[in-house]
Amino acid sequence: MFRFLDGLDRRQRLFVKIGFGILLILLVVLLIFRCTRERTNTSNLDVDATEPEIDVQLLDINEYSRPGTESDPITGIVIHYTANPESTAQDNRDYFNSLQDGHGDYISSHFVVGLEGEIVQCVPTWEIAYASNERNHDTISIECCHVDETGKFNKETYISMVKLTAFLCDKYNLTTEAVIRHYDVTGKNCPKYFVEDEEAWKLFKADVDAALKKTKK
Ligand SMILES: [Zn+2]
Secondary structure, three states, rough: OOOHHHOOOOOHHHHHHHHHHHHHHHHHHHHHHHHHHHOOOOOOOOOOOOOOEEEEOOOOOEEOEEOOOOOOOEEEEEEEEEEOOOOOHHHHHHHHHHHHHOOOOOOOOOEEEEEEEEEEOOOOOOOOOOOHHHHHHHEEEEEOOOOOOOOOOHHHHHHHHHHHHHHHHHOOOOHHHHEEEEHHOOOOOOOOOHHHHHHHHHHHHHHHHHHHHHHHO
8 A cells, every 4th residue: 555655765664654653643633532522512411302291281371371372483492490499390380370360470481391300381382471571472481490599400300401492493493593591581690500600501502402413313
């Protein structure tokens, strides 16, 4: 394979071979570095964008949490946190439903992801929920449960958040550009953990993107 070396003397041949050797080693190192970097950019979850298990428990139609108003075409997914440590998906769903008795608050969410990764749906995706202020009309909201005041999500909750978000992106033909925080709408510290830790937010979006790509293969 080194026929072109025939015209060179022994010393020159040796130099060329060493040169090739160094080049090869550099290429391998570069390749390993790239692969490692790609891997650390996501959490390497075994998650794709197929439909997750969803426990559908629609709220009663009422003016405070499920007005029954049809949404505009969906252009975004908004992530929230419950700001109520240890509360479960069921607690939050039941709270939204109890608002119909007229506590005066207008609050709800399409989905709540619980502490064990359970997903409860409260409002159909074609109706508006009261979660994301001026983006209620054209987004789907996901409330996420958390264990303590830091707002950090446990692994079970996180995996279901990624799966549900990827599923909704796939369903509505959205990219992760359309996945936003409540903070991005109003400046509110919600979801706290993803507002205070920008890297964690980037990682979440990368994980959603990886789940989407896994499904599109
Ligand atoms: Zn929020």
